[in-house]
Amino acid sequence: MIVTIDGVAASGKSSVASGVARALNIPYLSSGLLYRAATWAALEHGLTLDTPQAGRTLAQLLTGWEERGQPLRLRPLTEGNQVWQAERDLTEHLHTARIDAQVSAAAVLPELRDWVNAQLQGLTPPFLAEGRDMGSTVFPQAERKFYLYATPRVRAERRVLERHQDLESVEAALKLRDERDARQSAPALDAVHIDTGSGTLPEIIAQVMSHLPA
Numbered sequence: 001m002i003v004t005i006d007g008v009a010a011s012g013k014s015s016v017a018s019g020v021a022r023a024l025n026i027p028y029l030s031s032g033l034l035y036r037a038a039t040w041a042a043l044e045h046g047l048t049l050d051t052p053q054a055g056r057t058l059a060q061l062l063t064g065w066e067e068r069g070q071p072l073r074l075r076p077l078t079e080g081n082q083v084w085q086a087e088r089d090l091t092e093h094l095h096t097a098r099i100d101a102q103v104s105a106a107a108v109l110p111e112l113r114d115w116v117n118a119q120l121q122g123l124t125p126p127f128l129a130e131g132r133d134m135g136s137t138v139f140p141q142a143e144r145k146f147y148l149y150a151t152p153r154v155r156a157e158r159r160v161l162e163r164h165q166d167l168e169s170v171e172a173a174l175k176l177r178d179e180r181d182a183r184q185s186a187p188a189l190d191a192v193h194i195d196t197g198s199g200t201l202p203e204i205i206a207q208v209m210s211h212l213p214a
């Protein structure tokens with residue numbers, strides 16, 4: 001079985017995916033974490049993302065690591081996904097304001113989208129995949145698809161509890177990321193839409209579960 005959960009930034013995708021995956025006893029895959037890790041790699045290597053050759057250069061960097069036996073890999077742990085490169089856990093570097101600000105510019109590159117999609121499509125079901133285009137592009141065959149949303153204010157209020165930033169700038173950054181991401185990835189037309197501002201996290205997880213076979 002494949003279940004997809006797409007949604008806007010900070011709508012609760014990872015938290016809901018983790019809860020549902022735990023209840024189903026299957027792993028969840030955070031596609032956003034792979035985009036974040038590739039963005040981190042690009043920035044670490046001084047790669048400028050808005051040049052015509054950026055996609056090719058980034059793809060060469062990622063495949064070069066692969067060929068040298070030091071690939072960038074998603075570890076789909078149910079309690080929270082991680083990304084490792086060789087023996088190094090990169091996860092703590094990936095949820096920062098710096099990566100938030102740059103990740104949409106990396107995610108627009110077709111070479112990176114192909115690389116992320118190939119990583120995910122190479123995995124064996126059952127699993128739950130979360131991101132922006134999991135139900136529409138990467139796993140159109142998924143048995144159940146969900147789309148999570150909430151107002152920018154609700155999402156910003158939640159995010160400031162996780163990071164030491166002010167509410168107005170977090171909300172502005174979320175709106176900007178939503179706008180950029182909407183141009184490069186679309187949710188599935190057959191997804192069940194859920195407003196995560198309408199309940200607590202356990203209630204939203206229960207709402208998703210109610211649409212899944214018992």
Ligand SMILES: Nc1ncnc2c1ncn2[C@@H]1O[C@H](COP(=O)(O)OP(=O)(O)OP(=O)(O)O)[C@@H](O)[C@H]1O
Pocket residue numbers: 007008009010011012013014015016032158159162196197199200201202204
């Ligand atoms: N009802 C709720 N539904 C979902 N998330 C909630 C809810 N209430 C609080 N949260 C919190 O919202 C925060 C953002 O959730 P999460 O990081 O899972 O979102 P995300 O969509 O994966 O974010 P990003 O797009 O930035 O990766 C978390 O701290 C989560 O616990």
Ligand SMILES: Nc1ccn([C@@H]2O[C@H](COP(=O)(O)O)[C@@H](O)[C@H]2O)c(=O)n1
Pocket residue numbers: 009010013031032033035036103104105107130131132133134177181184185
């Ligand atoms: N399927 C996806 C998933 C993510 N992205 C891009 O990555 C960014 C980070 O994702 P989060 O889920 O951690 O918020 C996101 O803002 C997108 O730019 C994507 O394009 N497609």
